[in-house]
Structure formats: structure tokens, C-alpha cells
Amino acid sequence: MFPILLDLRGKLVCVIGGGAVGSRKTRAAVDAGASVRVVDPQVTLSLPDPITHITELYRAEHLEGATLVFACATPEVNTRVVADAHQHGIWVNAASSPDAGDFTLPAVVRRGGLTLAVSTEGASPALARRIREKLESEFDNIFAVWVQILAEVRTEVLATVADEVRRRELLDSFADWSWLTRLRAEGTEAVRQAMRACL
Ligand SMILES: C[C@@]1(CC(=O)O)c2cc3[nH]c(cc4nc(cc5[nH]c(cc(n2)[C@H]1CCC(=O)O)[C@@](C)(CC(=O)O)[C@@H]5CCC(=O)O)C(CC(=O)O)=C4CCC(=O)O)c(CCC(=O)O)c3CC(=O)O
Numbered sequence: 262m263f264p265i266l267l268d269l270r271g272k273l274v275c276v277i278g279g280g281a282v283g284s285r286k287t288r289a290a291v292d293a294g295a296s297v298r299v300v301d302p303q304v305t306l307s308l309p310d311p312i313t314h315i316t317e318l319y320r321a322e323h324l325e326g327a328t329l330v331f332a333c334a335t336p337e338v339n340t341r342v343v344a345d346a347h348q349h350g351i352w353v354n355a356a357s358s359p360d361a362g363d364f365t366l367p368a369v370v371r372r373g374g375l376t377l378a379v380s381t382e383g384a385s386p387a388l389a390r391r392i393r394e395k396l397e398s399e400f401d402n403i404f405a406v407w408v409q410i411l412a413e414v415r416t417e418v419l420a421t422v423a424d425e426v427r428r429r430e431l432l433d434s435f436a437d438w439s440w441l442t443r444l445r446a447e448g449t450e451a452v453r454q455a456m457r458a459c460l
């Protein structure tokens with residue numbers, strides 16, 4: 262399996278079947294900035310906003326324009342969805358038989374620009390969830406702040422430090438755990454200034 266971060270902003274994602282699994286995949290796609298089309302005849306689903314809900318039984322036309330497809334209905338319907346997606350050259354996630362699809366989803370922790378993703382390649386989704394929970398408590402929101410400062414300072418380093426070796430040394434030193442301790446103790450602005458003072 263090849264881990265990859267897809268930019269889904271503005272892309273259309275189709276979710277066929279908006280039950281427990283489909284709504285989880287819908288949430289993940291919405292959080293990634295995708296436009297989501299959910300196809301499920303049930304009108305009383307609890308789906309996140311903003312999405313387009315087509316209250317019809319699945320037909321192949323529903324996949325039109327999609328970048329990714331999630332097949333989350335019954336196994337029989339999912340088999341058709343996978344075949345139709347492949348016919349149209351669209352990547353599909355098959356919830357009921359993952360091996361039939363093109364990709365699976367990891368359990369994810371997001372802290373601003375930091376993304377931690379856990380996969381067991383289907384061996385145990387429950388273990389993936391447990392590990393995600395452990396990471397969630399270990400990697401708190403301060404990591405979002407650290408990553409934000411690093412992005413800013415890195416831009417400055419790339420623009421101002423011409424020597425390649427010095428550049429590497431600096432960027433590596435800003436990722437040292439000691440900065441995390443300082444960030445907790447001294448706050449954002451003090452750390453930003455202290456890093457800039459190293460340039
Ligand atoms: C292969 C994969 C395909 C895919 O869907 O992409 C897949 C497949 C299946 N999952 C099943 C069951 C459960 N799935 C979860 C939870 C999650 N499942 C997710 C991903 C994946 N699930 C992909 C592989 C991930 C990997 O292991 O690397 C997570 C990580 C992400 C997400 O779905 O968004 C999300 C955790 C999110 C979080 O909490 O962070 C739980 C636990 C719970 O809900 O608490 C259970 C019940 C306990 C259990 O079974 O372990 C079954 C039915 C088995 C049956 O018949 O009973 C199948 C089908 C099959 O195995 O054939």
C-alpha cells in the first residue's frame with residue numbers, strides 16, 4: 262500500500278450508501294474540502310453539511326464527474342459501484358470488500374498542518390482506532406502552533422540563507438524537541454523571535 266495525501270479541495274467525491282460507514286467517509290471527505298454527493302434513498306440520514314444528498318437508488322450515472330468514490334451500501338450494490346467506477350477510470354473504496362477497491366482509509370489525527378495517519382492494511386481497523394486515540398493524547402494542539410511557526414520560519418530560511426549546509430542545520434535544529442518545551446513554557450511569540458534570532 263502506498264500512503265499519499267490527496268488534495269480534494271473543490272473535487273467531487275461520491276459516497277454510495279450514507280449509513281454508519283458512509284457518513285464517516287462523508288465526514289472525512291468534507292473535512293478535506295471536497296464537494297460530496299451522497300446517494301442513498303433514505304431521507305432521514307444524519308449527514309454532515311455541506312453535501313448534496315440524492316435520495317435515489319444507486320445508478321451508474323450518479324458517479325458522473327467524481328474524482329473518488331466510496332462504495333458503502335450493501336455488498337451487492339458495492340460490487341456494482343466498484344465495477345462502474347473502474348469502467349469510468351475512477352478510484353473507488355470498497356467498504357464491504359476492501360481488496361476489490363483501489364484504496365483504504367487510515368485513522369487520522371490532524372493538528373493544523375500536521376497529519377498523523379494509521380493503517381493496519383485492514384488487519385484490524387479497531388487497532389488503528391486505538392492507536393489513533395493514543396496519538397491524539399500524545400500530540401496535542403501545540404503541535405499545530407509549532408508546525409505553523411516552522412512553516413513561517415522555513416520560508417524565511419529558504420529566502421535568506423544561501424549556504425545549503427547551514428540551511429539544513431538550521432531547519433533541522435528548529436525541529437528539535439527542545440523547541441516544544443520552550444513553546445509550552447514561553448509561548449508562540451517568544452519562540453518565533455528566538456528562532457528568527459538564529460538566522
Ligand atoms: C480496510 C478498511 C477499508 C476502508 O473502509 O477504507 C476497513 C474495513 C472494514 N472495517 C470494518 C469494521 C470496523 N471499522 C472500524 C473503524 C474504522 N475503519 C477504518 C478503516 C478501514 N476499515 C480500512 C482499513 C483500515 C486499517 O485497518 O488500516 C478507519 C480506520 C477509518 C475510516 O473508516 O474512516 C476507522 C477508524 C477511524 C477512527 O476511529 O479513527 C471499526 C472500529 C470502530 O468503529 O470503532 C470496526 C469494527 C471493529 C473491527 O472490525 O476491527 C469492517 C467490517 C468487519 C466486519 O464484517 O465486521 C471492514 C470490512 C472488512 O474488513 O472486510
Ligand SMILES: NC(=O)C1=CN([C@@H]2O[C@H](COP(=O)(O)OP(=O)(O)OC[C@H]3O[C@@H](n4cnc5c(N)ncnc54)[C@H](O)[C@@H]3O)[C@@H](O)[C@H]2O)C=CC1
Binds near residue numbers: 303319
Ligand atoms: N469499512 C468499514 O469501516 C466498514 C464496512 N462495513 C461494510 O460497509 C457497508 C455499509 O455498512 P453500514 O454503514 O454499517 O450499513 P448501513 O446499513 O448503516 O448503511 C448502508 C446504507 O446503504 C443504503 N443503500 C442500500 N441500498 C442502496 C442502493 N441501492 N443505493 C444507494 N444506497 C443504498 C441504505 O439505505 C443504508 O443507508 C456494508 O457493506 C458493511 O459490510 C461495515 C462496517 C465497517
